[in-house]
Amino acid sequence: MMSYLHALPSLAHGLGTTFLVSISAMILAVGIGFVLGIVRSQVPRAIDLPILAVIEFFRGIPLLVLMYFIFFGLPQLGFKTGQNAAAIAALCLYAGALGSEIVRGAIVSISGGQTEAASALGLSRVQILALVVIPQALRRMLPPFVGLFALIVESSSLSSLINVTDLLQTAHQNVERDNDIALPVYLTVLVAYFAVNYPISLVSQRLEKRLA
Amino acid sequence: MPMLAMSGVRKAFGTNVVLKDINLAVDPGEVCCIIGPSGSGKSTVLRCINRLVTIDAGDVVIDGLSVIDPAVKDVDLRRRVGMVFQQFNLFPHMTALENVTLAPRKVRGLSADAANALGVTLLEKVGLREKAQSYPAQLSGGQQQRVAIARALAMEPKVMLFDEATSALDPEITGEVLAVMKALASEHTTMICVTHEMGFAREVGTHVVFMDGGLIVEEGPPHAIFDAPQAERTQAFLSKVL
Amino acid sequence: MRDAAPQLAHGFVLTLQIAFFGVIGALAVGVIGAAMRVSTSRAARVAATAFTEFFRNTPPLVQIYFLAFAIPKIPGIGPHLILPSIVAATLGLVLHQGAINIEILRAGLGAVPAGQREAAQALGLSRIDELRSVLVPQAVRISLPALGNNVISLFKNTTLVASIGVLDIFGEANDIIATILVSAELFLTVGVVYVICVALLGALFRALERKFALAR
Ligand SMILES: Nc1ncnc2c1ncn2[C@@H]1O[C@H](COP(=O)(O)OP(=O)(O)OP(=O)(O)O)[C@@H](O)[C@H]1O
Ligand SMILES: [Mg+2]
Numbered sequence: 234m235m236s237y238l239h240a241l242p243s244l245a246h247g248l249g250t251t252f253l254v255s256i257s258a259m260i261l262a263v264g265i266g267f268v269l270g271i272v273r274s275q276v277p278r279a280i281d282l283p284i285l286a287v288i289e290f291f292r293g294i295p296l297l298v299l300m301y302f303i304f305f306g307l308p309q310l311g312f313k314t315g316q317n318a319a320a321i322a323a324l325c326l327y328a329g330a331l332g333s334e335i336v337r338g339a340i341v342s343i344s345g346g347q348t349e350a351a352s353a354l355g356l357s358r359v360q361i362l363a364l365v366v367i368p369q370a371l372r373r374m375l376p377p378f379v380g381l382f383a384l385i386v387e388s389s390s391l392s393s394l395i396n397v398t399d400l401l402q403t404a405h406q407n408v409e410r411d412n413d414i415a416l417p418v419y420l421t422v423l424v425a426y427f428a429v430n431y432p433i434s435l436v437s438q439r440l441e442k443r444l445a
Numbered sequence: 446m447p448m449l450a451m452s453g454v455r456k457a458f459g460t461n462v463v464l465k466d467i468n469l470a471v472d473p474g475e476v477c478c479i480i481g482p483s484g485s486g487k488s489t490v491l492r493c494i495n496r497l498v499t500i501d502a503g504d505v506v507i508d509g510l511s512v513i514d515p516a517v518k519d520v521d522l523r524r525r526v527g528m529v530f531q532q533f534n535l536f537p538h539m540t541a542l543e544n545v546t547l548a549p550r551k552v553r554g555l556s557a558d559a560a561n562a563l564g565v566t567l568l569e570k571v572g573l574r575e576k577a578q579s580y581p582a583q584l585s586g587g588q589q590q591r592v593a594i595a596r597a598l599a600m601e602p603k604v605m606l607f608d609e610a611t612s613a614l615d616p617e618i619t620g621e622v623l624a625v626m627k628a629l630a631s632e633h634t635t636m637i638c639v640t641h642e643m644g645f646a647r648e649v650g651t652h653v654v655f656m657d658g659g660l661i662v663e664e665g666p667p668h669a670i671f672d673a674p675q676a677e678r679t680q681a682f683l684s685k686v687l
Numbered sequence: 688m689r690d691a692a693p694q695l696a697h698g699f700v701l702t703l704q705i706a707f708f709g710v711i712g713a714l715a716v717g718v719i720g721a722a723m724r725v726s727t728s729r730a731a732r733v734a735a736t737a738f739t740e741f742f743r744n745t746p747p748l749v750q751i752y753f754l755a756f757a758i759p760k761i762p763g764i765g766p767h768l769i770l771p772s773i774v775a776a777t778l779g780l781v782l783h784q785g786a787i788n789i790e791i792l793r794a795g796l797g798a799v800p801a802g803q804r805e806a807a808q809a810l811g812l813s814r815i816d817e818l819r820s821v822l823v824p825q826a827v828r829i830s831l832p833a834l835g836n837n838v839i840s841l842f843k844n845t846t847l848v849a850s851i852g853v854l855d856i857f858g859e860a861n862d863i864i865a866t867i868l869v870s871a872e873l874f875l876t877v878g879v880v881y882v883i884c885v886a887l888l889g890a891l892f893r894a895l896e897r898k899f900a901l902a903r
Contacts, residue, residue: 289882289886290882292885293843293881293882293885293886294843294878294881294882295843295844295845295846295878295881296843297846297847297849297850298846298874298877298878298881299878301870301874302870302871302874302875302878305870305871305874306870306871306872306873306874306875307871309870309871310871383744387744387745387746387747388746390746390748390749391748391847393748394748394850401746401748401749401752404752405752408756412760413760415756415757415759415760416757416758416760416761416765418757419749419752419753419756419757420753420757422749422752422753423745423749423750423753426744426745426746426749427741427744427745430744430745431740431744434743434744495809497805497808497809519808519811520811520813523808523809523810523811524811526809527809528806528809530802530805530806532802534800534802534803534805534806535806536803536806536807536820536821536825537825538824538825538828538899547810547812547820548810548811548812551812551813551816551820552810552811552812552816596810597809597810600810600811
């Protein structure tokens with residue numbers, strides 16, 4: 234039991250790393266999502282198709298395989314990455330692919346009638362997008378982006394497998410040191426993830442209802 | 446003895462008292478048409494009869510069974526009452542024949558063969574025998590409503606309830622549904638029809654009820670209601686719709 | 688690289704087996720849980736809701752670790768609950784993806800128009816027949832796209848089983864790398880196999896959606 238109490242500070246530290254990885258990945262994913270999403274909503278289908286293929290690739294490849302490729306595979310090709318950077322890179326590529334769908338979907342859903350009304354006012358295409366469509370689309374994007382953050386936090390647990398000392402990896406290390414605390418330690422980890430992700434998904438659901 | 450007797454029926458949704466004190470008797474073979482403005486409680490009256498809503502006070506007795514008697518099961522009431530909805534509410538994942546045979550198989554316990562034979566007969570009756578294998582989405586609104594009537598008849602009910610059966614239809618196809626209803630009336634089916642079709646109420650109805658604000662304001666034979674309405678509210682309503 | 692092929696193929700078969708049992712298990716959890724969430728028993732509703740929220744809001748990898756490493760440490764009964772790694776891994780996937788299925792099917796039931804329930808009741812159908820013949824078939828059709836996404840997500844998550852030593856295709860790849868170092872090619876190969884499978888699954892579900900589309 235003492236040994237479990239001693240594990241708590243390191244678990245807290247691990248949770249900090251989980252947040253660091255998740256938040257970094259989220260910021261990058263939002264960036265990727267907006268750039269690709271806006272581009273995809275504006276370009277003709279022929280240009281959109283190759284972008285879509287890349288997005289489908291990052292949605293189709295399991296996150297863990299992507300993470301291992303970046304961490305273990307890329308150094309062979311001359312790109313060395315630290316474990317945290319590799320974890321963040323894999324997470325933001327995966328979440329960015331999902332994010333671009335969110336952005337594109339929201340923009341397309343607003344565009345129709347609004348674009349016509351705005352061009353009737355003589356606004357340019359960029360003005361229409363920046364002043365009319367995107368501000369309205371933001372409301373639609375908010376709930377799925379909040380949900381995406383919950384998915385990133387959940388998925389960040391995979392970074393423990395490339396030795397990022399996140400919450401799960403810290404737990405693992407503590408249990409390796411003293412096998413008898415496996416039950417309370419892993420229970421703590423489950424509860425900690427739940428305590429983070431449950432409120433996030435509640436917020437996402439609330440927003441969805443409110444903005445519907 | 447009337448087929449249906451409502452006495453002192455009261456129903457509120459929260460603080461909204463929708464039915465205040467409804468008293469109504471319908472004899473076997475009668476065609477009772479309920480008319481009245483939107484929100485007056487017409488649909489709620491129908492839904493009290495087969496316990497789709499439970500009443501707060503009063504009683505509804507249908508074919509000798511009381512809806513407030515806890516010993517009377519839902520299925521006992523619903524087997525005696527066929528209901529046709531404004532929006533048809535056909536089951537979209539079933540063919541016309543499957544829609545019609547569902548209750549005979551599941552509720553009345555008929556064999557598949559017997560249910561199918563009954564189903565085909567009923568579809569024939571509403572003029573849609575050749576549509577037995579069609580899905581609702583492949584049928585026009587008028588055809589869907591006729592299938593819905595066949596589905597309700599498949600219970601071999603004592604009373605048929607129609608809740609604005611033609612309101613969702615384009616004006617030029619209401620006729621085919623009204624014709625089926627007229628045919629049922631001529632076979633002395635007991636019917637209670639909420640309707641906006643004043644022509645139908647006058648021609649086919651044996652009894653017309655005017656409702657407003659959760660109360661029956663006036664009732665009587667069609668010519669009395671339509672040609673010499675007594676209450677001011679009836680006169681005002683009829684002058685708007687006729 | 689060519690030498691690795693038989694080992695990867697062997698792992699791929701195990702991946703397919705885990706995915707198969709995982710999908711079946713998660714669907715069973717989803718159906719039972721969704722039925723509990725619309726049941727008249729308050730206890731059943733509360734239990735199913737708690738299960739859903741807990742297991743869909745915690746990472747499947749942590750659930751797998753918990754089943755494999757923590758459960759055996761429960762005082763008294765733990766030692767009798769030591770699961771083979773492959774069972775613990777599959778069960779972890781079933782819990783997480785099953786919880787998501789519950790939510791999907793419950794939302795699907797909620798999306799069936801109210802008139803359908805009324806019509807079923809007016810015909811005198813029992814609650815069971817109303818669910819079985821009228822509501823569930825429509826809810827499943829409404830839920831099909833989301834269920835398909837969840838199957839794909841489970842399929843991708845089968846890679847997690849390697850983390851507790853199960854030799855699926857990804858585990859075999861790791862095993863090969865431990866002996867000979869060819870990781871870039873190898874992970875790319877494994878990744879492409881998954882991307883192809885995911886694309887096939889996606890096409891399969893779109894075909895199912897078209898076949899069972901509910902035209903209203
Ligand atoms: N399930 C319900 N919950 C709450 N209020 C209801 C419910 N059903 C009906 N009401 C309310 O009861 C009142 C009467 O409704 P009802 O549907 O019986 O009227 P109606 O005469 O059939 O009107 P319409 O011609 O528009 O169909 C309305 O104010 C309606 O909002
Ligand atoms: Mg009504």
